[in-house]
Amino acid sequence: MSELLKVDKIKTEFQTDKGPVTSVDEVSFDLKEGETICLVGESGCGKSVTSLSIMHLLDRNGSVTEGSILFEDKDLAKATEAQMRKIRGNDISMIFQEPMTSLNPVLTIGDQLTEGIRLHMKYSKSEAKKYAIEMLKKVGIPRAEGIIDEYPHKLSGGMRQRVMIAMALSCKPKLLIADEPTTALDVTIQAQILELMKKLREESNTAIILITHDLGVVAEMADKVAVMYAGQVVEETDVYTLFDNPKHPYTLGLMESIPHITNPDDMRLTSIPGSVPSARNMPKGCRFYDRCPHAMERCLAEKPELKSIEDKQAHSIRCFLYENEEKDYEKKHAEKEVSS
């Protein structure tokens, strides 16, 4: 399978009155057709900004200033607004966190659903409506013929998120970005929505970038995981390796902070001490330095790079602790290239 999306060291900056603020720095990951990657990390670590950067949906004062976003070999980081308009909703579409506010309250479901269909697929009004009803049925909305003429306030949060999914998938996108699609929903509805996304993924072979801070969702959905901290990817690997063999101290901290059903009743959950450094005041060296139990002197001054190590699967880590393994991997990789 070929690479569908290759995000390479992108840097997203916001222009503010007090100068530029870097929100995302050196974020890299790649994605094949039909594959699902989860971006995980705590609030404010740049997950959403990364996804909005891909879609060019940042505020007026935010932009990608470095790096490239190759989507089917086109660099989206350099795409114009007119080019992006053809891609948005067509090749790449997005579902947002808040189903309650993501639909326009004064337009009918049908109106909002057919807009994109008519724009990208050039359907006539009646064809688009028929197709929209079909999409609504596909995402499990009962009475789709009636719902299509209703306004969003008549629907529950879960139903609205289904409508959002129908809207996002209607033009058969190659990539779906889902920004915490289940965070605002209650647990039973969460499970339904995740099931639905899985089913649709299998049917259409759509690649998904799923943003979440819920490791349960990660275990359920992901092929690959990128753990983000303070605007950087600190660890990237497949989902099994991440849960079996997490390496980066931040990932380890995250794993330890999940309650587990087999834990003894009186066991306290561990938390990672301290808080995320502010975007205006990023440390020069490792960004996790203040909170890391293994912090060394060189972590303060020197910036660790995201590098691969030898493991069951492709596994990269941004930490000096694994320097030796990273060097081994590089050596082997270089030898392989020489011999081939």
Place this chain on the structure above:
Amino acid sequence: MLQYIIRRILIAIPVLFGVTVLNFLIINLAPGNPVDMMVNPSATPAQLAATKHALGLDQPVWVQYWNWLVQLLHGNLGFSYSTREPVTQILMAHVGPTVLLMGVSLIVGYLIAIPLGIICARKQNSWIDYIVTGFSFFGISVPHFFLGLGVIYVFASKLLWFPTGSMNTLGGDGSFIDTFNHLVLPVLVLATGIGGNMVRYVRSSMLDVLGKDYLRTAKAKGLSQFLITNKHALRNSLIPIITVIGIDIPLLIGGAIVTEQVFQWPGLGLLTIQSITSRDYSTLMAINLLAACTVLFANLLTDILYAVADPRIRYD
């Protein structure tokens, strides 16, 4: 919905009754009376008393009100104390010019203000925003009589582009072009105020909406900025705009008293001032009644339009 409209119309009846009572009392509290204003200064007290008696003005206020009300319910607005014409006829002659003047002013004001308000919100804190906001402050702050005299001085008196006042040239043919020429200056004055007010409401209401999640959804669908602004955003900012229009509609009847005076526009405003100075009770009562009906109608229309603009609003 129909039930709601009927209920609102039924509620309007006691409101109108209250309005007429208050108006009648206040008018009668004003010093002087129609007879003092209409008869020859050399008339004897006996003649005055006779005239008052003939007109029923010597009766207690509540009897006078009762008589007026009974006549009103028979569809009779009485006759003018000063010109002796039937009030209905006078009113008819003056409503047209005012509705023409205010209608054109409202339309011109809105057509300029609504797009400008949208542009200001889209380009918040840009030079165009500052200029438009500055002008709108000017439009709201400058009194109509002052702006009116200013434009008469510049465009009528110095540049001679437009006539100084009235609705048609005296002895002219009353053609469309002639009326249009007479309309330009008063419309300029009125539209400045109306538009200046509207720009601020459109701008702030659009700014409220532009940050909403559903506009990001619309953009994520690949829609053009034009559609996002004028379909998705504008429809959501209509409620404050409808409110302002609802407040402006009564101006169609009573909004131009000062401007009509300055430009000698033969409308209801001018009639109102003339009726007050001649203590023409019956004409004043009729104008007030008309104004009250317009306000009530505009309020009802506003509430109906709310439900049209926002499907979440339902009156059941």
